[in-house]
Amino acid sequence: MFGIFDGTLIPKDGKWFMICDANYMQMDEATRSRIAQNPFTVRGPTTADDYVHLLRDVLLGDLRPFVAHGEEAGWAEVGADLVKADLSGRSVESVANNIRAYVQDFEYPDEYFRADYERRKQLIHELSRRVDIAGVRREIADYVSFHREAEEREAKDRFEREVEAMVQQLNAGRAATARAAAAAAREIVGE
Incomplete structure (x- = not known):
């Protein structure tokens, strides 16, 4: 990053703008002072209304007739x-994509491929699967559970790798001590 701001890639006149998209960002104070003079942090969804707007209106807006149709009160529970x-926007998008895949998981009849646009639209409306609020909540719970288990599995694997490395280091230390003792014993005997 420092190579970008030293005048070699952009003018050294202080006129630059940088946008970073990150779910997680760790910067120490030296880095922050070097590249961030007036930082603006724009958080993703934080409130229940933010999450509902993102999931229902933005990501699944075109599927409103198929997703929790007529269950407006239930969206507060979803939020x-x-x-x-505490999902990121990308995680909410993954949930939305799973719901979208479920809704759109149907076999196209032969008629679909011969039909005009209006009839195709009607067939899609008839064949699309419906998801109720309970289904949306189940999809969120499944996503959270899957990722929690994956994180726990990764933490356990990382722990096991660290233990294995420590055991190897201890064994190497023991072997080195034994070799040093043997060399010292040979040296004493040789004297």
């Missing part, structure tokens, strides 16, 4: 679930 899970 509460998402706040509790």
